[in-house]
Amino acid sequence: MTSVVQSLADVNQQLFEAKKTKKLSFEQIAQRMGRDEVWVAALFYGQAKPTDDEVDKLIDVLGPWVDAKAMKRHFNPHFFPERGQLTPMPPTDPTLYRLYEVVGVYGYALKSVIHEKFGDGIMSAINFSAKVDKVQKNGADTVRITYEGKWLPYDFHC
Structure with a gap:
């Protein structure tokens, strides 16, 4: 493989x-x-x-x-990255699958909370950063993933 x-x-x-x-x-x-x-x-x-x-x-x-x-x-000025999936979806790697699963299980809950706090729009994945921290919680190692993206409100006009 x-x-x-x-x-x-x-x-x-x-x-x-x-x-x-x-x-x-x-x-x-x-x-x-x-x-x-x-x-x-x-x-x-x-x-x-x-x-x-x-x-x-x-x-x-x-x-x-x-x-x-x-x-x-x-990596010359004409290099442009491939930012899509590197593996088939859903992913088979256990770590990637669990991240995929998080969105599947909690995606709509997160979306609802985001919209309550920010209104109608999306979080940018272009103006975006992610951070991974190892945190102790109740005596166990836990993973903390922080996503930070610029808020882009929908502004639809006909």
């Missing part, structure tokens, strides 16, 4: 291999790049667009385990 990483472009696979070789977390890479860890992970999966400066920082952090010329060729 091919993993998602194996299905990515060679430069993206190289990023994962360099991360593993250098024993760095996404958080450590992000700190050195001045970016958010979720954005850095998205970049590794080909789902974020780095600036030229960010490519240089990434090369500095992971060098010499990445091919700088290949990185610059791939």
Whole structure:
């Protein structure tokens, strides 16, 4: 079975291999790049667009385990990320499936609460950030995921 990483472009696979070789977390890479860890992970999966400066920082952090010329060729100004699904829906990976399940089970409840607080509109996934925290609750490790997106009210005129 091919993993998602194996299905990515060679430069993206190289990023994962360099991360593993250098024993760095996404958080450590992000700190050195001045970016958010979720954005850095998205970049590794080909789902974020780095600036030229960010490519240089990434090369500095992971060098010499990445091919700088290949990185610059791939992440050029004409590179546009694939931001869609990397796997079939519903996902079969247990972690991804549980996130999918959260939306399936709690989606309408979240939507209702959001609309009560903000009115008619949507949360932007373009002006968006996500954060993952490890939190202790009742003596157990728990996952806290925070989504933050700009509110875009519907303004429909005929």
